[in-house]
Amino acid sequence: MRERIVAAIRKIPRGKVSTYGAVARAAGYPGAARQVVRALHTSMGLPWHRVLGVGGEIKLRGDSAFEQRLRLEAEGVTFRGRRVNMSQHEFKFPRPKATRKR
DNA sequence: AGGGTGACGATCA
DNA sequence: ATGATCGCCACCC
Numbered sequence: 001m002r003e004r005i006v007a008a009i010r011k012i013p014r015g016k017v018s019t020y021g022a023v024a025r026a027a028g029y030p031g032a033a034r035q036v037v038r039a040l041h042t043s044m045g046l047p048w049h050r051v052l053g054v055g056g057e058i059k060l061r062g063d064s065a066f067e068q069r070l071r072l073e074a075e076g077v078t079f080r081g082r083r084v085n086m087s088q089h090e091f092k093f094p095r096p097k098a099t100r101k102r
Numbered sequence: 103a104g105g106g107t108g109a110c111g112a113t114c115a
Numbered sequence: 116a117t118g119a120t121c122g123c124c125a126c127c128c
Contacts, residue, residue: 001125020110033110035125040109042126051109059109068109 004028005039008093012050015075016091017084019052020059026093050091056084 004027011026012018018026020033029035040048049071053059058068069079078085 024110031111031123032125034108034123035110037109038125048109053109054111061109064109 001027001029001032001035002039002043005032005036006043006046009036009039009046009048009051011093012047012091014047015077015089017050017052017056017072017077017086017089018091018093019054019056021054022090022093023051052084056086056090057082058084 005023008023008027009018020036021031023036024030024032027036036051040046040051049068058065060068072084073079077089084090
């Protein structure tokens with residue numbers, strides 16, 4: 001499970017972002033947002049700064065939150081108040097299931 | 103084996 | 116909008 005979550009996180013391209021819940025769904029575990037958090041903690045080398053809370057909100061506190069914002073802005077991600085402009089930067093994972101015709 | 107814990111999310115006051 | 120609560124669930128004592 002952690003592997004699948006990690007794999008999903010790795011797919012988020014530079015300049016794009018996603019959310020804990022969306023990553024969980026993309027990995028095939030809807031509702032496992034907390035496990036996404038665990039993966040981010042226990043796995044290194046991930047683009048951790050590209051994972052946000054629902055609505056594009058940074059869920060970290062203190063300095064970490066500041067650093068995350070800086071990293072994102074450095075990749076060209078724009079903010080609207082405290083949130084990321086999701087309409088513009090949210091990464092859409094390829095359909096696990098599919099609108100793939102048959 | 104059992105209880106506490108979260109970089110969450112949805113809902114309600 | 117902010118804060119509390121509840122549901123969730125693998126992980127860590």
